[in-house]
Amino acid sequence: MKHLIAVFLTMCSSVLAESYSLGDITVTESFSYPTNGRSSAGYFTLTNDGPADVLMDVTADFPRVMMHQSLMQDGVMTMKHHMMVEVPAQGELEFAPGGYHVMFMGLSDRWTGGDEIEASLQFKNAGTLDIKFTVTERP
Numbered sequence: 001m002k003h004l005i006a007v008f009l010t011m012c013s014s015v016l017a018e019s020y021s022l023g024d025i026t027v028t029e030s031f032s033y034p035t036n037g038r039s040s041a042g043y044f045t046l047t048n049d050g051p052a053d054v055l056m057d058v059t060a061d062f063p064r065v066m067m068h069q070s071l072m073q074d075g076v077m078t079m080k081h082h083m084m085v086e087v088p089a090q091g092e093l094e095f096a097p098g099g100y101h102v103m104f105m106g107l108s109d110r111w112t113g114g115d116e117i118e119a120s121l122q123f124k125n126a127g128t129l130d131i132k133f134t135v136t137e138r139p
């Protein structure tokens with residue numbers, strides 16, 4: 001019985017444990033929520049141990065993929081479209097609910113917990129980093 005519990009805990013904690021690296025850039029905690037209608041958003045934490053870079057685009061095999069930022073404007077939550085997002089030198093960039101997110105639109109399949117969504121982050125200097133967003137049920 002003890003053994004079973006240990007295995008179960010290991011499985012749970014490994015869901016978001018995957019990390020992706022390219023040069024000085026490391027992406028962890030890449031996740032998405034189940035689809036809401038025909039769209040969903042992707043989130044991740046990026047750590048940069050080197051000089052400043054720029055996230056130029058996020059690409060994936062869906063009709064529309066954009067970088068958005070949720071903002072409060074006059075008490076209304078709006079989304080701003082970014083053509084690029086700066087990656088600070090020796091710093092972190094957070095894509096998280098309520099802030100920056102990758103917007104996936106025009107989806108024809110439903111995403112459910114455990115699905116893995118493939119996407120590529122295109123950096124100005126570092127190049128292309130392929131990552132997967134693990135679909136996680138909303139808290």
Ligand SMILES: [Cu+2]
Nearest residue numbers: 068079101103
């Ligand atoms: Cu959005």
